[in-house]
Amino acid sequence: MKGSTRRRPTPWQWLRYSLGAKLPSELSEWVLHDTTCRTWALRQVVRSLLVISPLIVVLLIFVPGPFWIRALSALGGMLMSLIYSLGYLVETAEHRLVKAGYPAGTGAAVRQGRAVDDRSAATRQRREKMFQRMENRRR
Secondary structure (H helix, E strand, C coil): CCCCCCCCCHHHHHHHHHHCCCHHHHHHHHHHHHHHHHHHHHHHHHHHHHHHHHHHHHHHCCCCHHHHHHHHHHHHHHHHHHHHHHHHHHHHHHHHHHHHCCCCCCHHHHHHHHHHHHHHHHHHHHHHHHHHHHHHHHC
């Protein structure tokens, strides 16, 4: 996938996707990448913070009362949003994949496969270093 050009959603499509809308079928490969890449959890957290940010701005600017109360209310809302977002992180990613046309469980399987590959590569690197050190000691 590194050599291929993956089509990305437009900003409008991404905003709708962040709010839960389905993307066109030609973007299903991007949805798979979005929900299974190394930073998939961070992407979900950022998406949830961006979705709640207009509400936070409205709370801070237009609600009457002392600023410290509005700021604490905004902080509490953000924390609750993050707790909810993190609590349903895997389910949200799987739901996005199902809407993109993938069978249920695809995200978990791809992420698990990548984790195994990463562990194998790390083990291979450690073994190579160990053998290199052993070779250096023999000289």
